[in-house]
Amino acid sequence: xxxxxxxxxxxxxxxxxxxxxxxxxxxxxxxxxxxxxxxxxxxxxxxxxxxxxxxxxxxxxxxxxxxxxxxxxxxxxxxxxxxxxxxxxxxxxxxxxxxxxxxxxxxxxxxxxxxxxxxxxxxxxxxxxxxxxxxxxxxxxxxxxxxxxxxxxxxxxxxxxxxxxxxxxxxxxxxxxxxxxxxxxxxxxxxxxxxxxxxxxxxxxxxxxxxxxxxxxxxxxxxxxxxxxxxxxxxxxxxxxxxxxxxxxxxxxxxxxxxxxxxxxxxxxxxxxxxxxxxxxxxxxxxxxxxxxxxxxxxxxxxxxxxxxxxxxxxxxxxxxxxxxxxxx
Numbered sequence: 215x216x217x218x219x220x221x222x223x224x225x226x227x228x229x230x231x232x233x234x235x236x237x238x239x240x241x242x243x244x245x246x247x248x249x250x251x252x253x254x255x256x257x258x259x260x261x262x263x264x265x266x267x268x269x270x271x272x273x274x275x276x277x278x279x280x281x282x283x284x285x286x287x288x289x290x291x292x293x294x295x296x297x298x299x300x301x302x303x304x305x306x307x308x309x310x311x312x313x314x315x316x317x318x319x320x321x322x323x324x325x326x327x328x329x330x331x332x333x334x335x336x337x338x339x340x341x342x343x344x345x346x347x348x349x350x351x352x353x354x355x356x357x358x359x360x361x362x363x364x365x366x367x368x369x370x371x372x373x374x375x376x377x378x379x380x381x382x383x384x385x386x387x388x389x390x391x392x393x394x395x396x397x398x399x400x401x402x403x404x405x406x407x408x409x410x411x412x413x414x415x416x417x418x419x420x421x422x423x424x425x426x427x428x429x430x431x432x433x434x435x436x437x438x439x440x441x442x443x444x445x446x447x448x449x450x451x452x453x454x455x456x457x458x459x460x461x462x463x464x465x466x467x468x469x470x471x472x473x474x475x476x477x478x479x480x481x482x483x484x485x486x487x488x489x490x491x492x493x494x495x496x497x498x499x500x501x502x503x504x505x506x507x508x509x510x511x512x513x514x515x516x517x518x519x520x521x522x523x524x525x526x527x528x529x530x531x532x533x534x535x536x537x538x539x540x541x542x543x
Contacts, residue, residue, distance in 0.1 A: 215230065219413070225334065243438065293333065296369060335366075337369045351379040367386055370389075370390050387414065425458075474492075483510075
């Protein structure tokens with residue numbers, strides 16, 4: 215697989231990464247550890263060198279799985295993880311916490327669980343309004359000087375936060391949602407990242423599964439599936455948004471590929487510093503996603519997709535009101 219650098223940094227990764235969250239968190243019961251480890255190692259065999267986890271996923275379980283899977287090839291891969299929360303006694307309550315002393319404790323926990331001496335890319339998972347971002351960037355800068363962290367990242371941060379953090383410790387990458395059905399980052403985020411030389415890592419590049427064409431208009435989700443509380447996944451919204459999947463499917467048919475592959479190829483074509491991190495629990499989906507990295511969309515293809523997107527109005531917010539309050543700060 216081709217490699218890409220995240221922004222102006224020296225951090226080089228595969229053009230597609232693997233978002234590991236769904237193996238342990240957010241989409242129903244956790245995948246059995248042996249199967250999860252096998253899937254991650256299959257990703258390595260397929261050329262993926264960039265793996266995304268977080269202490270939140272589980273919590274904690276996902277970092278352990280990723281660490282176990284990648285231990286034999288640790289020096290050949292890039293591992294990204296995240297800090298930013300304190301968890302309640304049952305590990306369900308998520309309290310924003312980016313106080314410097316907590317960041318240090320979180321990093322020590324991540325290093326232990328991942329079974330590594332350093333974290334390649336450390337993200338603040340969500341901006342903490344109670345802690346100046348300069349303080350957060352400052353403690354990460356210290357961790358980088360100590361060799362425990364290689365690069366600093368932010369997730370779902372707003373333009374001013376990115377600028378303030380970058381002035382203290384250069385930000386290597388921003389991770390935020392971006393796909394054919396969530397394009398808000400194009401408005402203010404992209405110009406800022408280009409100006410500052412920061413890479414972009416889109417999560418949910420397949421619209422949490424919707425853009426694959428496998429989620430019907432009458433789909434429902436269990437209480438342990440994050441999508442059950444996402445407005446964009448109500449049956450009303452799913453029905454209204456099927457036209458996007460239909461048009462995506464038509465383009466895929468013309469190319470002899472799948473809708474998921476078109477969605478990923480489109481993301482990769484937006485800028486050379488973009489590295490999507492689709493997640494999956496299934497080997498055949500992993501292989502399908504990797505195939506998307508080898509598809510090149512020409513300017514005519516991109517113009518055709520842009521024309522189709524201009525005709526579509528997406529229904530439903532991507533987050534509930536409580537979660538929307540945590541993004542774009």
